[in-house]
Amino acid sequence: QQQVKQSPQSLIVQKGGISIINCAYENTAFDYFPWYQQFPGKGPALLIAIRPDVSEKKEGRFTISFNKSAKQFSLHIMDSQPGDSATYFCAAESGGAQKLVFGQGTRLTINP
Amino acid sequence: GAVVSQHPSWVICKSGTSVKIECRSLDFQATTMFWYRQFPKQSLMLMATSNEGSKATYEQGVEKDKFLINHASLTLSTLTVTSAHPEDSSFYICSASTGWSYEQYFGPGTRLTVT
Numbered sequence: 160q161q162q163v164k165q166s167p168q169s170l171i172v173q174k175g176g177i178s179i180i181n182c183a184y185e186n187t188a189f190d191y192f193p194w195y196q197q198f199p200g201k202g203p204a205l206l207i208a209i210r211p212d213v214s215e216k217k218e219g220r221f222t223i224s225f226n227k228s229a230k231q232f233s234l235h236i237m238d239s240q241p242g243d244s245a246t247y248f249c250a251a252e253s254g255g256a257q258k259l260v261f262g263q264g265t266r267l268t269i270n271p
Numbered sequence: 272g273a274v275v276s277q278h279p280s281w282v283i284c285k286s287g288t289s290v291k292i293e294c295r296s297l298d299f300q301a302t303t304m305f306w307y308r309q310f311p312k313q314s315l316m317l318m319a320t321s322n323e324g325s326k327a328t329y330e331q332g333v334e335k336d337k338f339l340i341n342h343a344s345l346t347l348s349t350l351t352v353t354s355a356h357p358e359d360s361s362f363y364i365c366s367a368s369t370g371w372s373y374e375q376y377f378g379p380g381t382r383l384t385v386t
Contacts, residue, residue: 191373202277202364202377203315248314252373257303259375261314 161186163251165262173270178236180265182249185230189251193259194223194234197246206247207234239269274298275367277378284355284385292350292381294365300345301367305375306338309362321348355385 165182172178182192193208209216209223209232216223222235236243249262274297284290294304303322307315319335321327321342329335337359339351348367352359362382366375 193374195377200362200380200382202275202366202380204377205374208374254373257368257373258305258317258320259315264312264314266312 161260163249163260163262165249165265167265168263169266169268171268171270172239174239174241176239176269178239178243178267178269179233180247180249180267181231181233182251182262183229183231184251184260186251186253186260187230188253189260190254191252192223192225192232193250193252194221195248195250195261197248197264203248236267239267241269241271243267244269273374273376275301275365275376275378277363277365277381279381280379281382282384284383286356286385287354289351289353290355290383292352292363292365292383294348294350294367294378296346296367296376299367299369299376301348302345302370303368304342304348305366305368306340306348306350307364307366309364309380311362315364318350352383355383357385359383360385 163184194206195203196206197203207218207221220237225232247265250259276295278293306318318333319327319329327340342348364380366377368375
């Protein structure tokens with residue numbers, strides 16, 4: 160019940176296209192859903208996060224869509240650029256536990 | 272703001288020796304720090320959570336006598352891998368939170384190689 164399932168495992172998108180990564184969870188106590196970007200040999204960096212009281216959050220080219228009833232959330236990267244090539248992790252946290260549960264990760268490659 | 276540093280960025284040690292990794296919050300006070308381990312092409316696995324001045328809480332399956340965590344101040348936590356073995360080779364990442372929000376700020380990671 161603590162798992163966060165992420166798909167796809169890897170994704171190849173052409174430059175300028177839309178990259179979409181999906182996550183699903185079971186624990187309804189989760190109330191914070193961040194996305195992290197990680198480059199090889201580096202620590203993860205927070206990209207964007209959402210709380211369950213909103214269905215969508217947009218920051219620049221990055222958008223989180225959140226479906227509370229389906230217990231799913233997704234990351235959309237618009238106008239994908241080669242510099243976006245990285246591994247992306249979704250995560251979930253419940254305030255009481257103060258622990259992040261990470262998805263398995265998606266290796267994104269943007270072809271020029 | 273919200274910068275977390277780790278030292279060293281990479282370390283090689285011989286089997287049976289101990290190695291210490293430092294995690295510092297540079298511009299904020301971290302009431303809680305977290306230590307993760309990440310194997311190649313895998314996700315982050317939480318090892319332990321530490322609150323300043325308290326004993327760390329270890330995740331199931333993590334040996335507390337092997338991975339010693341100290342959180343002596345609001346800006347510094349250390350992870351000591353004792354009697355390291357080649358299977359301990361991994362990427363170790365710390366994160367820190369203020370306790371005021373859900374956000375965790377991650378360090379750049381430390382690559383440990385045990386020969």
